[in-house]
Amino acid sequence: MHLLPVGERGLLIEVGSAAEVAALHAEVLRRRDAGELAGVREVVPAARTVLLDGVRDPGALAGRIARWEVPALADTEGPLVTVPVRYDGPDLAEVAAAWRVAPDEVPRLVGGTVFRVAFCGFAPGFGYLTGLPPHLRVPRRATPRTAVPAGSLALAGEYAGVYPRSSPGGWQLIGSTGAVLWDPARRPAALFAPGVRVRFTEGGS
Numbered sequence: 001m002h003l004l005p006v007g008e009r010g011l012l013i014e015v016g017s018a019a020e021v022a023a024l025h026a027e028v029l030r031r032r033d034a035g036e037l038a039g040v041r042e043v044v045p046a047a048r049t050v051l052l053d054g055v056r057d058p059g060a061l062a063g064r065i066a067r068w069e070v071p072a073l074a075d076t077e078g079p080l081v082t083v084p085v086r087y088d089g090p091d092l093a094e095v096a097a098a099w100r101v102a103p104d105e106v107p108r109l110v111g112g113t114v115f116r117v118a119f120c121g122f123a124p125g126f127g128y129l130t131g132l133p134p135h136l137r138v139p140r141r142a143t144p145r146t147a148v149p150a151g152s153l154a155l156a157g158e159y160a161g162v163y164p165r166s167s168p169g170g171w172q173l174i175g176s177t178g179a180v181l182w183d184p185a186r187r188p189a190a191l192f193a194p195g196v197r198v199r200f201t202e203g204g205s
Contacts, residue, residue, distance in 0.1 A: 003062040006051065009039075011058045013050045013065060018118050018130045018158065023073045024050050025194055037061070045119045045194045047128070075114065080197045083162070085110075085153050087202060089173035091141070095155065098138050106174060107202040109136060110153075115160055115198040120190065125164035125182025127192030132158060144170030151176045153200065162192075175200075 001024075002014040015021055025045040031037050041054035055061050087107045089095075096103040113136075115129035132155070140156045145168065148154070152163045154171035163169060164181035177200075181191050192198065 001066065003065060005058040005062070009053060009055050009058070011052045011055045011061055011065075013052070014048060015050075016048065018047065019072070020070075021045050021048060021050060021118060022116060022130070022195065023070050026073050026077065027068065027070045028052065029195075046121075047119065073116075078116065078195045078197045080114075080199060081191060082199050082201055083177050083179050083191075084203050085175040085177045085200045087175040089152065089154075089175045091172040092174045095138055095172050095174050099136060110160075110174070110200050111202060113199075115200075117192045117194050117196045117198065118159075119194055120192065122161075123164055123167055123182075125190045125192065126161055127181075127190075127194075127196075127198075129160040129192075129198055130158060132160060138172050140170040141172060144168055148173065149176065151178060151181075153177060 004012045006012050013024060015024055025043065028043050028050060032040055039054045039056040040052050044051040092103050092106060096106050099109065101109065113131050115131040117127040118130045120127050137158055138155050147166055148163050148169035150163055150165045152173045153175040154161055154163065154169065154173050156171040161171065162177060162181055179191060183189055
């Protein structure tokens with residue numbers, strides 16, 4: 001764990017893996033809810049960091065955090081969101097070939113994985129989902145598409161994600177969903193938030 005002050009009221013905590021980020025993010029939220037992190041307004045996880053904003057004394061808090069024992073996050077911890085998917089993506093056959101299975105086996109493999117939102121970015125409502133086992137990871141496309149349809153379920157490296165709106169993108173598209181990922185009129189606006197578990201089921205509308 002490496003801790004760095006960011007401005008006058010920020011503290012950046014660097015760790016070694018997405019699993020460590022998830023565990024640290026959950027521990028920070030638990031301690032803030034318990035009143036141990038007075039003043040901390042925002043907690044922002046990323047690929048290998050967690051940023052705290054509103055820290056009254058970054059140096060003192062860094063010293064305390066360095067002594068924390070952060071438990072691993074249980075697979076069953078966190079709210080679960082179920083997202084129905086049609087497996088109709090243009091890269092489905094290519095991904096199936098990389099996995100050495102028939103295309104109709106992809107829904108079973110994806111549906112048998114419980115993903116977790118590691119962090120959000122790229123576009124409002126886009127969550128970077130971890131949980132794919134190493135043997136199911138596929139690279140980004142060599143040539144990105146200029147327009148990926150909204151609702152596309154995609155894979156790239158260790159991550160899965162659903163495009164909340166039409167945008168350029170280079171991930172492998174395996175399916176689509178009618179679920180609304182971002183709705184400013186909804187509270188919360190984002191369907192996916194850091195720490196939320198996600199399961200994809202076959203049969204999207």
